[in-house]
Structure formats: structure tokens, C-alpha cells
Amino acid sequence: MSEAAGEIRDRLGAWCGWVLVGLAGLTPLLAWLSPISFAPVVGLAGLLCLPALRIGPQERPLAIVLLVASAWASLSTLWSPHRPALEDSVALKLFLQIPLYWAAWCGARRADPALRRLALKVLAWGLAAYGVVLLIEAFTGGALYLGLRQAIGDPIRPDLGRKNIAQGSFVLALLWPVAAAAGARAGAPKALAIPMALGTAILASRFLSDAPTIAVGLAILAGALAWIWPRSAPPAMGLATAAGIILMPLVFLLMAGLGLRVSLPLSWAERMSYWMYATAQIGAHPWRGWGLDASRAFSPHIQLHPHNGPLQLWLELGLLGAVLAGLIWIFAFRRLARDERGLLAAATVGSAAVYVFFGLISFGVWQEWWLALGALVAVTGALGDAEDTSRRS
Numbered sequence: 001m002s003e004a005a006g007e008i009r010d011r012l013g014a015w016c017g018w019v020l021v022g023l024a025g026l027t028p029l030l031a032w033l034s035p036i037s038f039a040p041v042v043g044l045a046g047l048l049c050l051p052a053l054r055i056g057p058q059e060r061p062l063a064i065v066l067l068v069a070s071a072w073a074s075l076s077t078l079w080s081p082h083r084p085a086l087e088d089s090v091a092l093k094l095f096l097q098i099p100l101y102w103a104a105w106c107g108a109r110r111a112d113p114a115l116r117r118l119a120l121k122v123l124a125w126g127l128a129a130y131g132v133v134l135l136i137e138a139f140t141g142g143a144l145y146l147g148l149r150q151a152i153g154d155p156i157r158p159d160l161g162r163k164n165i166a167q168g169s170f171v172l173a174l175l176w177p178v179a180a181a182a183g184a185r186a187g188a189p190k191a192l193a194i195p196m197a198l199g200t201a202i203l204a205s206r207f208l209s210d211a212p213t214i215a216v217g218l219a220i221l222a223g224a225l226a227w228i229w230p231r232s233a234p235p236a237m238g239l240a241t242a243a244g245i246i247l248m249p250l251v252f253l254l255m256a257g258l259g260l261r262v263s264l265p266l267s268w269a270e271r272m273s274y275w276m277y278a279t280a281q282i283g284a285h286p287w288r289g290w291g292l293d294a295s296r297a298f299s300p301h302i303q304l305h306p307h308n309g310p311l312q313l314w315l316e317l318g319l320l321g322a323v324l325a326g327l328i329w330i331f332a333f334r335r336l337a338r339d340e341r342g343l344l345a346a347a348t349v350g351s352a353a354v355y356v357f358f359g360l361i362s363f364g365v366w367q368e369w370w371l372a373l374g375a376l377v378a379v380t381g382a383l384g385d386a387e388d389t390s391r392r393s
Helices: 001-032 035-048 062-077 090-110 113-140 143-151 159-186 188-205 210-228 233-258 266-282 292-297 309-335 343-361 368-392
Strands: none
Touching: 001 035, 001 090, 001 113, 001 143, 001 159, 001 233, 001 343, 035 090, 035 159, 035 368, 062 090, 062 113, 062 188, 062 309, 113 143, 113 368, 143 188, 143 292, 143 368, 159 210, 159 343, 159 368, 188 266, 188 343, 210 233, 210 292, 210 343, 233 266, 233 309, 292 309, 309 343, 343 368
């Protein structure tokens, strides 16, 4: 490599490194104050890292499936009953998100080593501090958040404030395993995982949000399986996720056919109503689906989306969409298989399992901030992988 080429390469590494240090520093603040802002912030990081964008031979199958899935989703807008304005077009957002998030991931792999370690330490310490904030919020009824809103002249009702704070616990429930493990590879204390996990679980429990509390245990379980069987567990989880996506409508068809009725709390009963209605509508167009974002056209039977990712994919994109989504997860989990045990790979599997879990019961497939958080998991994992590689070499 010529001296000039090496200088350009070093500049690119430093540029990407500083971009990701900034992203790491903003992550705890966004989680606490504005989770929906993850979409523009992670997108901006990807835009700034575009010069680092590469698609290598190992990544090519995943890239192809993502592009085919995006093309099919865009094509399905032709028959979707939902007609959004251009600025609300999911197809347009996917067209932008895929290359930008991929670029952010490439930027993490390309980042200067010293700045890479700094980014991981900033993220780990920042999320640990956020975990402490959630613990304080849990025992004070959200006093810090409510006080801040009051101080900036934008007061909010306590119940709405607690709802906003609880949304942040979903963010930490997703990020804490990979952030703690990657931070440890960069030299941060492993004990930082403790306030992250405790803050998530206790805040969610006290604010009556079951899913993040369950997710903490799920991340530990999935990570333990990947630690014990590093070569076989991640691919098996990918296959299980794909099978769950493809077979999901059958589960609810069987429940309806058998006449099963379960007494559930109100929020879960509403979800069950959405799921049963979505399953019935899938039967009308099982092959091509109703079209991208068509879930919004089924109000009041479904509010915004079915709160079940596999059913939403079936409902909107049909069998092909479900198969493509399954392939994406197969490729994603397969990348986490290792010949030897590694804490980082196991922790990344834990975060991936949480993403699948929340997609099953909580968030819509196309929610921009949630897709951005999925990209942030991949970016953090890539930073940690690069640190692992440099230590072994």
C-alpha cells in the first residue's frame, strides 16, 4: 500500500471512529429522553460512514436477501390499501435505512482501534449510568424525568412520563448484553452489566411493563446456550426463529379451530384479539399479502400493527415476505457461530434473542426507531468483534 493510500485509510478509520464515539455518547441520552430519535441519529451515523461501505463475500448472501425483501415490500405497495404520504412511505424509508445502517456497521469494522475502544467504553459506562438512572426512576416514580420536563418548560402528566420512561427500558433490555460484553473487551469493567440489567428489570417491574423484565432473563438464557454450544446454538436459534415466523399463522389457526380461550390481562387480551383477526385476514391473501403497511387499514380491529412481527409479515407481505424474513434471521444468527467459546458472541446472541422476543409481542416490523436499535446492536457487535480480532492477531 502506498503512503498516500495508507494516509487516506487512516483518515477514514479516524473519521468512522469519531462518528461512533459520538453515537455511543448519545445512546444513553436518547434511550432516556427520546427513543424515537434513534432512527435519525443512527441513520446520520451511517451517512457519515458511507465511504466505508463494503459488501464482502461472506456478507453477500445477507445483502442479497435484504435487497430482495426490500424490493418485494416496495412492489407490494401497488396493492396495499394503505396509501401514505411520501414522507411516511415505509418503502422509501427502507430504501434509505438498509444502505445507511449497513454503512454504520461497516464503519464499526473500519474504525481506528483507539477510537473503537473509546466508543465501546463510552457506551458501556453510559448505559451503566443509564441503568442507575432507571433504578432511581423506579423508586421515585420517575422523579428525574418529570423534574427535567418541568425544568425545560415542557411538563408532562406523571402517568405519561412513566410510560415514556418504561419505553427506555426496552432499549436497555436490548442493548445491555452486547454493550457490556463489547465494553469488557475494550477494557471496561464487566461489572457494568449489573446496573444495566438491574435497572432494566426493576424499572420495568415497578412500572408494570412485563416484557423488559422477561427479556433480561431471556438474554441470559440465550447467551448461556451460545456459550455452552458456540458452534451449534446460534444457527439453531436462527432456524427456530425462521420456523416461528413461517409457522406463526398455523399456531393461531389451531387455537381458533380448537376453540381455545385463555383468560388474560387487558393488554394481553387486546394483543390476542389483534392476532386472531390478523390470522383471519392472512387467509384472504396468503401468497402475496395485503401489501406493505396494510395493517394500518384494519382499524379498529388492529391498531397500527398486530404487535406480532411474524403475523405482520404474513399479513402484509404473504408467504414470500415471511420466508425472506426467516432467511435474514438464519444468516444473522449463523454469523454468530464460533469454533470456540466467546463472551461477546454469546452476548450478541442474547441481544438478538431479545430483539426477536420484542418483535413477537410488542413492536411493529417497520418502526424506524426499533429498526435503528437493531442496527445499533450489529454496530456494537462489530466494534467488539474488531477488538477481539486485534487482540488475537
